[in-house]
Amino acid sequence: MNMHATTRPVRTTCPYCGVGCGVLATPLPGGGLAITGDLDHPANFGRLCVKGTALGDTVGPNGRLLVPRIDGRDTSWGEALDLVANRFSETIDRHGPDSVAFYVSGQLLTEDYYVANKLMKGFIGSANIDTNSRLCMASSVAGHRRAFGSDTVPGLYEDLEQADCVMLVGSNLAWCHPVLFQRLTAARESRGTKVVVIDPRRTATCDIADLYLPIAPGADAALFNLLLSEVHRRGMTAGAPVEGLEDALAAAQRGNPAITGLPPDDLARFIEIWCANERVVTVYSQGINQSDSGTDKVNAILNCHIATGRIGRPGMGPFSVTGQPNAMGGREVGGLANMLACHLDIDNPVHREAVRQFWNAPRMPEAPGLKALDMFRAVDERRIKALWIIGTNPAMSMPDANRVCRAIAGCDFVVVSDIMAQTDTTRLADVLLPATGWGEKNGTVTNSERRISRQRPALGPVGQARDDWRIMAEVAQRMGWADAFAWTHPSQIFAEHAALSGIAGRLGSDFDISDCAGWDRSQYDAMEPFLWPRAGARQGGRFFGDNSYHTPSGRGRMVQVTPRLPPATTPSAAFCLNTGRVRDQWHSMTRTGTSPRLSRHLAEPFLELNPCDAESLGVSPASLARVTTARGEAILRVLVTDRVAPGQPFAPIHWSDQTASAGRVNALTAPLVDPVSGQPALKSTPASIAPFAAR
Ligand code: SF4
Numbered sequence: 001m002n003m004h005a006t007t008r009p010v011r012t013t014c015p016y017c018g019v020g021c022g023v024l025a026t027p028l029p030g031g032g033l034a035i036t037g038d039l040d041h042p043a044n045f046g047r048l049c050v051k052g053t054a055l056g057d058t059v060g061p062n063g064r065l066l067v068p069r070i071d072g073r074d075t076s077w078g079e080a081l082d083l084v085a086n087r088f089s090e091t092i093d094r095h096g097p098d099s100v101a102f103y104v105s106g107q108l109l110t111e112d113y114y115v116a117n118k119l120m121k122g123f124i125g126s127a128n129i130d131t132n133s134r135l136c137m138a139s140s141v142a143g144h145r146r147a148f149g150s151d152t153v154p155g156l157y158e159d160l161e162q163a164d165c166v167m168l169v170g171s172n173l174a175w176c177h178p179v180l181f182q183r184l185t186a187a188r189e190s191r192g193t194k195v196v197v198i199d200p201r202r203t204a205t206c207d208i209a210d211l212y213l214p215i216a217p218g219a220d221a222a223l224f225n226l227l228l229s230e231v232h233r234r235g236m237t238a239g240a241p242v243e244g245l246e247d248a249l250a251a252a253q254r255g256n257p258a259i260t261g262l263p264p265d266d267l268a269r270f271i272e273i274w275c276a277n278e279r280v281v282t283v284y285s286q287g288i289n290q291s292d293s294g295t296d297k298v299n300a301i302l303n304c305h306i307a308t309g310r311i312g313r314p315g316m317g318p319f320s321v322t323g324q325p326n327a328m329g330g331r332e333v334g335g336l337a338n339m340l341a342c343h344l345d346i347d348n349p350v351h352r353e354a355v356r357q358f359w360n361a362p363r364m365p366e367a368p369g370l371k372a373l374d375m376f377r378a379v380d381e382r383r384i385k386a387l388w389i390i391g392t393n394p395a396m397s398m399p400d401a402n403r404v405c406r407a408i409a410g411c412d413f414v415v416v417s418d419i420m421a422q423t424d425t426t427r428l429a430d431v432l433l434p435a436t437g438w439g440e441k442n443g444t445v446t447n448s449e450r451r452i453s454r455q456r457p458a459l460g461p462v463g464q465a466r467d468d469w470r471i472m473a474e475v476a477q478r479m480g481w482a483d484a485f486a487w488t489h490p491s492q493i494f495a496e497h498a499a500l501s502g503i504a505g506r507l508g509s510d511f512d513i514s515d516c517a518g519w520d521r522s523q524y525d526a527m528e529p530f531l532w533p534r535a536g537a538r539q540g541g542r543f544f545g546d547n548s549y550h551t552p553s554g555r556g557r558m559v560q561v562t563p564r565l566p567p568a569t570t571p572s573a574a575f576c577l578n579t580g581r582v583r584d585q586w587h588s589m590t591r592t593g594t595s596p597r598l599s600r601h602l603a604e605p606f607l608e609l610n611p612c613d614a615e616s617l618g619v620s621p622a623s624l625a626r627v628t629t630a631r632g633e634a635i636l637r638v639l640v641t642d643r644v645a646p647g648q649p650f651a652p653i654h655w656s657d658q659t660a661s662a663g664r665v666n667a668l669t670a671p672l673v674d675p676v677s678g679q680p681a682l683k684s685t686p687a688s689i690a691p692f693a694a695r
Contacts, residue, residue, distance in 0.1 A: 007026060007027060007028075007029070008026070009024035009025065009026045009036070010024070010025045010026070010027075010456050010457070010458035011023075011024060011038055011041075011454070011456060012024075012025050012439075012454065012455050012456045012458065013041075013325070013445055013447075013453040013454065013455050014048070014051075014052045014055065014325065015055075015107065015325050015438040015445075015455070015591075016051050016052065016325060016586050017051075017176060017177050017178075017322075017323060017324070017325065018177065018321055018322030018323055018324055018325060018327055018328065018447055018448040019043055019044065019177050019178075019179045019180050019321075019447060019448065020043045020325060020445060020446070020447025020448070020451060020453055021037065021038075021041065021043050021044035021047065021048055021049075021052055021179050022037065022038030022040065022041020022042075022043060022044055022453065022529065023035060023036070023037065023038055023041075023048070023052060023055065024036045024037070024038050025055070025056075025439060025458040026458070027458050027459060028056075031060060032056055032059060032060060033055065033056040033059055033439055033458055033459065034056060035048070035052070035053060035054075035055045035056045036048070037052070041453070041529055042157075042451065042529055043157065043179070043447055043449070043451060043453070043529070044179045047179045047182050047183075048179065049178030049179055049182075049583075050178070050583065050584055050597075050598065050601075051178075051583075051584060051586060051592060051598065052179075054584075054592070054595045054597055054598050055438070055439075057594065057595035057596070057597065057598070058438075058591040058592065058594050058595055059437070059438070059439040059459060060462070061462050061463065062594055063420050063421060063422065063590075063594060064419055064420060064421060064434070064437070064462045064463060064465070065418055065419065065420060065421040065426070065432055065433075065434040065435075065463070065465070066421075066434055066462065066463025066464060066465070067434060067463055067464045068080035068081075068431070068432065068433055068434060068464070069429075069431070069432040070083060070430065070431050070432075071430060077464065077466070077474075080431055080433060081471070081474050081475055081478060082478060083431060084388070084415050084431055084433075084475050084478075085475045085478030085479045086478075087386055087413045088100055088124075088386050088388075088413075088475070088479065089479050089480075091385050091386040091412070091413065092124060095385055097124050097125040097126035097128075097363070097365070098126045098128060098369070098383075099383065099384060099385045099386065100124060100126065100128065100384065100385065100386040100387070100388075101126075101128035101129070101130075101369075101370065101375050101378070101379070101384045101386075101387050101388070102116055102119075102120050102128070102129040102130075102387075102388045102389075102390065103129075103130060103131070103132075103372065103375060103376075103387065103388070103389045103390070103392065103394060104116050104129065104130075104131045104132075104330075104335060104389075104390045104391065104392065105131060105132050105133075105324075105390060105391035105392035106131060106132055106133040106136060106322075106323070106324030106325065106326050106327040106330055107324060107325060107326065107391045107392065108326060108329075108330070108335075108390065108391050108468055109326060109329070109441055109442075109443030109444060109445060109455055109468075109469075109490070110326060110329035110330075110332065110333060110443060110444045110445060110446065110452075110494070110497070111443040111444065111469045111490040111493040111494055111497075112390075112391075112443065112467070112468035112469045112472070113131075113326070113329055113330050113333045113335045114333040114341065114469075114493055114496075114497050115468075115469045115472045115473055115476075115485070115487075115493060116129060116335065116390065116468075116472055117129060117333050117334050117335050117341060118341075118359060118361075118484070118485075119472055119475075119476045119481075119485070120369075121334070121340070121346075121355075121361075121364060121365055122355070122356065122359040122361030122362075122363075122364060122484075123359075123361055123362060123363075123476060123479070123481050123484065125362070125363035125364065125365060126365055126369055127337050127338070127346060127365040127367065127368050127369030127370075128337065128369040128370050128375065128384070129335065129336075129337060129369060130335075130336060130337040130369065130370065130371050130372045130375055131330050131335050131336060131372070131392075132324070132372070132392045132394070132397060133322075133323075133324055133327040133330050133331075133335070133336070134336065134371055134372035134373075134677075134678060134679060134680075135290070135372065135397065135398075135679065135680060135682070136286070136289070136322060136323040136324055136327050136679075137289055137320060137322050137323065137327050137679075138289070138294075138336065138371075138674075138677040138678055138679040139288065139289040139290075139291070139294030139295045139297070139298050139674050139676070139677040139679045140284075140288075140289055140298055140320035140322075141331060141336070141339075141677065142295040142298070142674075142676045142677035143294075143295050143297075143298025143299045143301075143302055143559075143677075144298075144302075144320075146295070146299055146557060146559050146676075147299055147302040147303075147306060147549075147556060147557050147558070147559060148302075148543075148544065148549050148550055148551070148556065148557075149549050149550035149551035149552070149557065150343060150509070150510050150549075150550035151331055151339075151343055152343075152510050152543050152544075152550065153319070153320060153328075153448065153449065153450055153543075154311050154312045154317045154318065154319075154542055154543045154544050154545075155281065155311075155312065155316075155317040155318075155319050155449070155542055156449045156531070156541075156542060157180065157183065157448075157449045158314075159281050159314065159315050159316065159317060159319065159542075160180065160183060160184050160187060160193075160281055160283070160319075161183060161184075161186075161187040161191075161193075161315075162279060162314045162315030163187075163193060163277075163279045163280060163281040163315040163316065164193060164194065164277040164278070164279040164280065164315065165193065165194040165195075165196065165273055165274070165277035165279070165280045165281075166184060166193055166194070166195050166196070166280070166281050166282075166283060167196045167198065167274070167280065167281070167282040167283065168195065168196070168197045168198065168199070168205055168283045168284075169198045169199070169220055169282060169283070169284040169287065169288055169301065170198070170199060170220060170284055170285055170286060170287015170288040170289075170683075171199075171205070171283050171284055171285035171286075171287060171288075171321065172199070172201075172203040172204065172205050172285075172287075172580070172581075173205050173283065173285075173321070174203065174204035174205040174207065174208075174583075175203065175204055175205075175581065175582065175583040176285065176286075176321075176323065176580075176581055177285075177321050177448075178583070180321065181205065184208070185208055188208055194210045194211075194273055194277065195208050195209050195210050195211075196209060196210065196211045196212075196213065196270060196273060197209040197211070197212050197213070198213045198215050198220065198223065198270075199212075199213075199214070199215065199287060200214060200215055200216065200217045200287075200578065200644075200645060200648055201214075201578060201643060201644055201645075201648070201650055202214065202642070202643040202644075203643070204583070210273075211266070211269055211270065211273065213260075213262055213266055213270060214261070214262070214645060215260055215261060215262060216259065216260055216261030216262075216565075217565075217566055217576050217578070217648060217683065217684045218291060218293070218563075218564070218565045218566040218683075218684055219259050219260045219261060219563065219565065220287070220288055220297045220300065220301075221293065221296050221297045221300040221561050221563040221564075222255055222256070222257075222259040222260050222563040223260050223262075223267075223270075223300075224297075224300035224301050224303065224304055224561075225251065225252035225255040225300055225561060225563060226252070226255050226257055226260070226267065226271070227270075227271055227274055227304050228248065228249065228252040228300070228303050228304050228307060229249065229252040229253050229255065230271045230275070231274075231275060231304060231307065231308055232245075232249055232252075232307070234275060236275065236307075236308050237307040237308060240306070240307050240308065240309060240556075241547045241555050241556070242306050242307060242555050242556045242557070242558050243551065243553055243555050243556070243557045243558065244557055244558035244559065244560065245307060245558050247558070247560040248303050248307075248558035248559060248560050248561065250560070251560045251561055251562050252303075252561070254562075255563065259563060259565070274304075278310060278316065279310075279314070279315035279316050280310055280315075280316055281315065281316060281317055281318075281319055282301050282304070282305065282317075282318045282319065283319045283321055284297075284298070284301060284318070284319070284320055284321075285320070285321050285323070286323060286580065286682075286683070287683060288301070289320075289677075289679055290679060290680065290681060290682040290683050291566070291674060291679075291681050291683060291684075292564070292566065292567075292672050292673060292674050292675075292681040293563070293564040293674060294674040294677055294679050294681075295674050295676035295677045295679075296559070296561045296562075296563070296564070296676075297561075298320070299558075299559035299561055300559075300561045300563075301318050302318050302559075303558045303559060303561070305317055305318045306544075306556035306557075306558055307558060309547065311544045311545065311556075312542040312543050312544035312545030312546070313542065313545040314542075317542070317544075319448075320448070321448045322447075322448045325445050325447075326445040326446060328445075328446035328447060328448065328450065329444065329445050329446040329452075331343070332446060332497075332511055333497065334346075336371075337368050337369035337370055337371050337375075338368035338369075338371070338678075340352065340355050341355055341497070341500055341504070342497070342500050342501045342503075342504030342505075342509050342511050343504060343509045343510060343511040344504050344507065344509055346365065346367070346368055347367070347368070349366075350507065351504075351507060352364045352366065354503050354504075354507060355500070355503075358499075358500050358503055359484060360484065361484070370384075371673075371678030372394075372398070372678065372680075373398070373399070373671050373673055373678065373680060374678070376394065376398060376403075376404050376407050376408075377407075377671075379407040379408065379410075379411050380403060380404075380406065380407035380410070382410070382411075382412075384411065385411070385412045385413065386411075386412060386413040386414075386415075387408070387411050387413070387414050387415070388414075388415040388416075388417070389408075389414070389415070389416045389417070389418075389425055389429075390416075390417045390435075390468060390472075391417060391418065391419075391435065391468065392425075393418075393423045393424055393425045393587070393588040393590065393656075394408070394425055395408060395423070395424035395425040395428060396423075396424040396425070396588050396656035396657070396664055396666060397587065397588060397653070397666060398666060398671075398680075399631075399666055399669035399670055399671050399672070399680045399681075399682060400631050400632075400666075400667075400669065400670060400671040401424075401632075401664060401666040401667045401669075402631065402632050402667050403631075403671075405424070405428065408425065408428045409428050413430055413431075414428060414429050414430050414431075415429060415430065415431045415432075415433065416428075416429035416431070416432055416433070417432075417433040417434075417435045417468060417471055418432070418433075418434075418435060418590075419434070419435050419436070419437035419462075419465070419590070419591075420590045423588065423590055423656075424588070424656050424657055424664075433466075433471055434462075434463055434464055434465040434466070435465055435466065435467070435468050435471065436457075436461045436462075436465045436466060436467050436468075437462070437465070437591075438455070438591070439457065439458050439459045440457050440459050440460065440461050440462065440465065441455050441457060441467060441468075442455065442456060442457050442467065442490050443455055443467075443469070443490045443493075443494070444490075444494060444527070446532075449531065450531050450532050451529050451530065451531050452513070452527075452529065452530055452531075452532060453527075453529040454524075454525075454527050454529075456525075467490070469487070469490060469493060472485075473485040473486075473487060489521055490524075491519065491520065491521040491523075491524035491525070494516065494519065494524055495516065495517055495518065495519050495520075495524075497513075498513045498514055498515075498516035498517040498519070499514065499517035501513050501514050501517075502514030502517060508550065510533060510538075510543070510550060511532060511533070512532060512533040512534060512535055512536065513532050513533070513534050514534075514535070515534050515535055516534070544556065566681065566683070566684035567670075567672070567684065567685075567686055568686070569647070569686045570686060572688060573628075573629065573630070573686035573687055573688050574647065574686075574688065575613070575647055575648070575649055575686070575687045575688065575689055576647060576648050576684045576685070576686065576687075577627065577629065577649055577650075577651065577668060577669075577684070577685045577686070577687040578644070578648055578649065578650045578651075578683050578684065579650070579651055579652070579653050579665050579666075579668075579669060579682050579683065579685075580650065580652065580653065580682075580683070581652060581653060581654070582601065582602050582652045582654065583601055583602075584598040584599075584600075584601035584602065585598065585602075585652070585654040586654070587653075587654065588654060588656050589654045589655065589656070592654075593654075602652070604637055604655070604663070605634075605636050605637065605651065605652060605654070605655040605663035605665065606636055606637045606638070606639040606651065606652065607625050607627060607636035607637070607638055607639065607649055607650075607651050607689070608639045608640075608641055608643065608644050608649060608650040608651070609625075609638055609639070609640055609641075609644065609649050609689075610640075610641070610642060610644050610645060610646045610647075610648070610649075611640050611641075611642060612646045613646055613647065613649065613689070614638065614640045617689055617690065617691065618691055619638045619689075619691050620638070620640075621638060621639065621640045622637060622638065622639075623637075623638050623691065623692075624636070624637060624638070624691075624692035625637075625638050625689050625690065625691060625692055626689070626690050626691075626692045627649075627651065627668060627687050627688070627689050628668075628687065628688045628689075628690075629668040629669070629670070629685050629686065629687045629688075630670065630686070631667065631668055631669065631670055631685075632667035632668055633662070633667070633668070634651070634662050634663055634664060634665055634667055634668055635662040635663070635692050636651055636663060636665075649687070649689065651665045651668075652665065653665050653666060653682075666682075668685055668687060669681075669682050669685050670685055
């Protein structure tokens with residue numbers, strides 16, 4: 001099993017959240033890994049959270065997919081890859097490139113992501129590749145592009161330690177990005193950083209809040225519009241080199257504070273703290289992004305920072321923290337249906353031609369492809385006839401999951417590459433391809449502050465598992481593109497991506513790692529974590545502190561935001577259901593669910609209800625409740641707390657039909673998306689709740 005006969009620690013990166021902590025993984029003589037934090041990694045300086053600490057529990061053959069399978073029978077790699085290549089080629093020949101699609105994952109390494117993107121966009125000739133990162137941060141990407149002219153994270157983690165005030169909006173940092181929370185907590189203790197938490201739910205993050213604002217669901221844009229209006233009134237926007245200030249202000253000044261649901265005194269205190277502290281960082285996450293007006297909410301936040309110049313300087317700026325370990329790497333390679341590699345623009349013919357020439361590609365799509373929810377709608381409508389799902393579990397994680405299950409089950413040809421044998425999605429596949437998992441994979445990831453780190457193998461592959469990049473390259477070779485997919489090691493893919501970034505840089509892209517283009521394997525293996533860009537005036541640093549943006553005018557672009565509230569509840573669906581994560585589980589629990597110590601925190605799916613709601617519904621703590629929406633129902637254990645407001649129950653997303661009967665919460669959520677980003681709204685679904693009595 002252990003092909004790497006070493007007991008020395010291997011420097012690698014945690015595969016869970018976007019903090020991207022450095023990990024030392026030491027192979028144990030009897031198998032498995034001992035895990036400690038990497039003291040030298042600049043994301044965590046040795047810290048780990050409970051999920052990272054338990055990584056050693058989650059490796060090994062338990063539950064893994066060990067061999068390729070076709071229609072449930074074990075087969076050889078040769079037969080499986082031939083079938084995948086032939087069926088994709090036949091489908092493209094008969095129905096055109098847009099009849100096929102890849103749905104990939106923010107868990108993939110950048111090299112995997114690059115190969116998937118190159119195969120679909122450059123060689124198949126469609127842009128139908130999208131990712132579960134669409135569910136995570138697409139609204140931030142869209143907001144960045146509107147405001148900055150590029151998808152660029154302006155700041156660094158150390159800004160949280162250099163700020164005088166940190167605003168956390170729709171972000172349960174304590175549970176979802178725990179090591180950043182540890183860094184913030186330490187800064188608060190050592191230098192008295194003020195912490196303001198804005199969230200309808202009183203999460204664990206509120207434990208360190210100097211001010212907690214229990215905002216009405218969806219009212220974040222209204223709050224930041226109020227702030228914009230006030231900072232302008234105080235003269236703090238004077239001389240701001242921005243576009244669109246007047247229009248953004250006009251919309252902001254029409255705001256109604258009552259929408260926020262916050263007492264006037266709290267609103268005044270929030271504004272006072274923001275205005276009094278120039279060094280202010282606004283951290284935001286899924287509570288902002290996962291909304292049908294998520295991009296506008298992002299821009300309402302960015303507006304305040306751009307207008308006041310509080311951006312891209314030590315201790316100040318907006319900060320989108322990504323949910324997944326490599327959501328950022330996916331953005332860098334153009335892993336979203338509306339992007340090209342190296343932050344180039346798929347709508348720009350010059351950019352398309354530059355990438356086509358670099359790849360020596362036979363064809364390139366001329367328009368964006370299907371975003372995640374549209375992709376599964378096209379599968380359902382039989383417009384997509386061959387689908388390859390890589391490293392993700394959409395049958396449980398997509399909104400309206402029952403319909404997504406039916407769509408995948410009805411698709412002509414479904415390939416699933418995964419590490420696990422039994423997930424809600426693998427059981428729907430025609431062909432199953434075993435992929436290497438964390439601890440076996442070799443490549444790079446980029447964290448939320450633009451820091452690229454290595455994931456290195458400490459163990460050999462389980463069973464016949466292969467790396468995702470290699471699986472895709474072998475299919476591409478069989479489809480007739482042997483030369484373009486002839487890599488033998490991920491270092492070659494990294495070097496190719498770096499070379500493309502040099503061309504992109506000359507076209508105005510901010511993503512530049514071109515000095516790595518000539519790297520050989522030994523340089524790649526020796527890579528230390530680094531921030532991009534690696535060259536130029538901004539090398540390893542912040543963006544936009546010089547008021548120089550990537551828009552055509554070079555100025556920051558303010559966006560007119562008219563706040564929109566989430567779908568109204570009705571007498572028959574009187575609750576606004578919020579969904580999200582818990583501290584010790586990850587996504588659909590395929591890895592964290594194998595660790596007994598992680599399951600000790602919260603062992604089963606639940607519905608968190610305010611005591612007033614529990615009383616009026618006649619449900620008692622630990623009883624079962626039936627939650628029903630227009631899309632489906634779930635049976636959940638009742639947890640009564642005052643952390644949630646009346647009418648605003650919360651349910652975690654992690655459990656599925658594989659792990660808990662009728663606990664699949666995304667069977668309840670609606671396929672409602674932000675019109676700009678395509679990110680689904682997962683925080684506010686009208687629902688009814690009743691005591692559960694077995695039928
Ligand atoms: Fe892993 Fe995130 Fe925890 Fe760091 S904070 S150890 S990256 S889960």
